[in-house]
Amino acid sequence: MMTAFKWPWQYDFPPFFTIQKSLATKDKQLEAWARLVIDYAQHNKIYSLDIAEATTSELFNNQKLNRRLSTDGVNTILTYLEQKKLIEFTDSGRTRFHIFWRRPDAWASKIYDWAVENAFLNTPLTLYEITHGDDTANQSFHNLEREILMKALTCLEEQRRAQLLNIGGENEGVKFL
Amino acid sequence: MNRLSWYTPCESTEELLCQAGHVGIYDGDLKQTQFEQGTASLTMQRIIWADSSDPDRRLVLHHSLVISMEKHHKSMFSKGGKIVVKLEKPRAGNVGPVNASQYETLRLVFRHGGEDDFFKKYDDAVRRKTWQRSSSGSSSSGSRASSNLRSVGIFGIERRIAENHQKTHETITQAFDDMSKLMETAREMVSLSKSISEKVRARKGEISEDETIAFKSYLLSLGVSDPVTKSTFVGSDSEYFQKLAKEITNVLYEHIKENGGMCALPEVYCRINRARGMELLSPEDVMHACEALSRINSPLELHRFASGVLVVQLKSASMDSTVAQTLEVVAKLERASANQLAESLGVTVILARERLLAAEEAGLICRDDSIEGLLFYPNRFMQ
Numbered sequence: 304m305m306t307a308f309k310w311p312w313q314y315d316f317p318p319f320f321t322i323q324k325s326l327a328t329k330d331k332q333l334e335a336w337a338r339l340v341i342d343y344a345q346h347n348k349i350y351s352l353d354i355a356e357a358t359t360s361e362l363f364n365n366q367k368l369n370r371r372l373s374t375d376g377v378n379t380i381l382t383y384l385e386q387k388k389l390i391e392f393t394d395s396g397r398t399r400f401h402i403f404w405r406r407p408d409a410w411a412s413k414i415y416d417w418a419v420e421n422a423f424l425n426t427p428l429t430l431y432e433i434t435h436g437d438d439t440a441n442q443s444f445h446n447l448e449r450e451i452l453m454k455a456l457t458c459l460e461e462q463r464r465a466q467l468l469n470i471g472g473e474n475e476g477v478k479f480l
Numbered sequence: 481m482n483r484l485s486w487y488t489p490c491e492s493t494e495e496l497l498c499q500a501g502h503v504g505i506y507d508g509d510l511k512q513t514q515f516e517q518g519t520a521s522l523t524m525q526r527i528i529w530a531d532s533s534d535p536d537r538r539l540v541l542h543h544s545l546v547i548s549m550e551k552h553h554k555s556m557f558s559k560g561g562k563i564v565v566k567l568e569k570p571r572a573g574n575v576g577p578v579n580a581s582q583y584e585t586l587r588l589v590f591r592h593g594g595e596d597d598f599f600k601k602y603d604d605a606v607r608r609k610t611w612q613r614s615s616s617g618s619s620s621s622g623s624r625a626s627s628n629l630r631s632v633g634i635f636g637i638e639r640r641i642a643e644n645h646q647k648t649h650e651t652i653t654q655a656f657d658d659m660s661k662l663m664e665t666a667r668e669m670v671s672l673s674k675s676i677s678e679k680v681r682a683r684k685g686e687i688s689e690d691e692t693i694a695f696k697s698y699l700l701s702l703g704v705s706d707p708v709t710k711s712t713f714v715g716s717d718s719e720y721f722q723k724l725a726k727e728i729t730n731v732l733y734e735h736i737k738e739n740g741g742m743c744a745l746p747e748v749y750c751r752i753n754r755a756r757g758m759e760l761l762s763p764e765d766v767m768h769a770c771e772a773l774s775r776i777n778s779p780l781e782l783h784r785f786a787s788g789v790l791v792v793q794l795k796s797a798s799m800d801s802t803v804a805q806t807l808e809v810v811a812k813l814e815r816a817s818a819n820q821l822a823e824s825l826g827v828t829v830i831l832a833r834e835r836l837l838a839a840e841e842a843g844l845i846c847r848d849d850s851i852e853g854l855l856f857y858p859n860r861f862m863q
Contacts, residue, residue, distance in 0.1 A: 313860075316857070316860055317815075317848040317855070318846040318847055318848040318856075318857050318859075318861075320848070321847050321849040323840075323846050323847060323861070324840060324841075325840050325843050325846070327862065328843055331861040331862055332861050370848075370850055
């Protein structure tokens with residue numbers, strides 16, 4: 304059971320929904336927005352979002368205050384997040400993006416630690432097993448999106464701690480080394 | 481037709497304002513006239529018409545008889561442009577070519593044009609009523625006699641004062657009527673303002689309260705009686721601007737002190753020119769004078785906001801303290817729009833807005849731009 308998301312104080316502060324003109328203030332504001340977006344995504348286990356969807360979601364709309372961040376404002380924040388490498392657009396039209404509330408390398412070490420603890424080294428595992436298997440039900444990367452999982456595993460492969468198997472084929476898998 | 485009289489020379493000199501040839505005079509709607517073709521000359525007092533075939537046959541139409549006039553443009557069927565003049569009843573003892581007429585109007589027909597110019601000057605001359613002042617002729621002697629009759633004793637003095645007031649008032653009203661008239665009466669106004677202020681100075685305590693108030697109101701509309709003018713400072717612009725800066729300080733210091741310590745430049749311009757009343761300053765001169773404020777050790781200074789808006793403000797109210805004051809007010813109100821700030825500080829909305837933007841620039845407040853308008857909150861982001 305998920306506990307209710309605890310909104311930061313900024314969420315109830317009307318100026319939060321106007322991109323500030325003063326640069327120093329704007330920096331602080333964007334910082335706060337970035338943290339909110341990441342925390343919100345982490346709390347709700349959101350791995351990717353559609354911009355149109357995001358713009359209308361409660362994240363950028365405070366109905367209690369009757370304030371919403373404008374489309375331009377959302378773009379500003381996403382650009383900021385992109386610069387901080389906290390999100391990544393998945394298409395050239397910039398309509399969808401991944402949210403890395405954990406960086407792919409952070410995911411990678413989580414997954415590797417789990418594999419070591421459970422003695423899965425040198426054992427081929429399917430990708431499905433890792434994200435949807437019973438063994439990982441309690442892990443933070445349960446239900447992790449495939450594309451992010453792939454990024455994490457690619458990371459491990461570069462570190463020579465994993466080998467990807469049959470990618471693109473029927474039984475996609477990975478072997479931790 | 482019976483308003484026309486035979487020409488007699490005027491006592492005072494007459495100035496020719498306008499002349500038009502080939503003018504006919506017709507009575508009312510009649511198509512026939514004995515005065516078919518002649519030259520019409522316009523003076524400040526009257527129109528003189530001289531017959532083309534017999535130059536000694538001259539008629540006069542005095543302006544005092546004119547009630548109203550209108551201009552009819554040349555149409556396809558008429559011979560020329562017309563001015564139709566509506567006239568008062570003929571005066572008794574009028575000696576003219578025609579003794580009786582059923583019409584109240586006369587037509588002046590301009591066969592060869594020129595009616596536009598003539599009409600304009602004619603209308604102007606009639607409106608000015610110069611004959612009332614200059615002529616001591618038969619027309620006004622009657623009324624003058626009757627007023628003299630009553631102008632004795634205290635009542636007479638009071639009456640004369642009232643007349644003088646009336647005249648002064650008219651002069652002032654006329655002067656502000658338009659710029660050309662202002663230029664005409666400027667000299668008169670200067671001497672008038674001086675004489676009024678001298679009178680007030682000389683008779684302090686002796687004149688009644690009503691008179692004092694009346695004088696003061698005149699002085700107020702006249703403003704500064706002895707304005708600093710550019711011509712008195714030939715060559716040295718900077719000295720001129722410094723004097724002007726001093727004048728601006730004198731005129732505006734109290735006002736600015738009482739109204740939030742700040743005054744936008746357009747308002748400075750209006751106020752200083754209102755105070756001077758004449759010898760008006762150009763916007764450039766006002767601006768240069770405001771720039772000179774810093775050179776004369778004035779309690780005021782010119783300040784430019786980041787947005788480019790220029791204000792004259794108290795030196796004591798330098799930007800840091802106004803920014804802090806703005807934050808204070810915003811914090812007290814919890815949130816504030818430019819209007820609300822303007823209200824609570826007693827400054828104009830433009831200035832309030834500038835102050836908010838300055839405080840925002842300083843990072844003390846932050847904006848909330850929503851459908852409710854632009855509001856400002858204390859900047860909690862920076863805390």
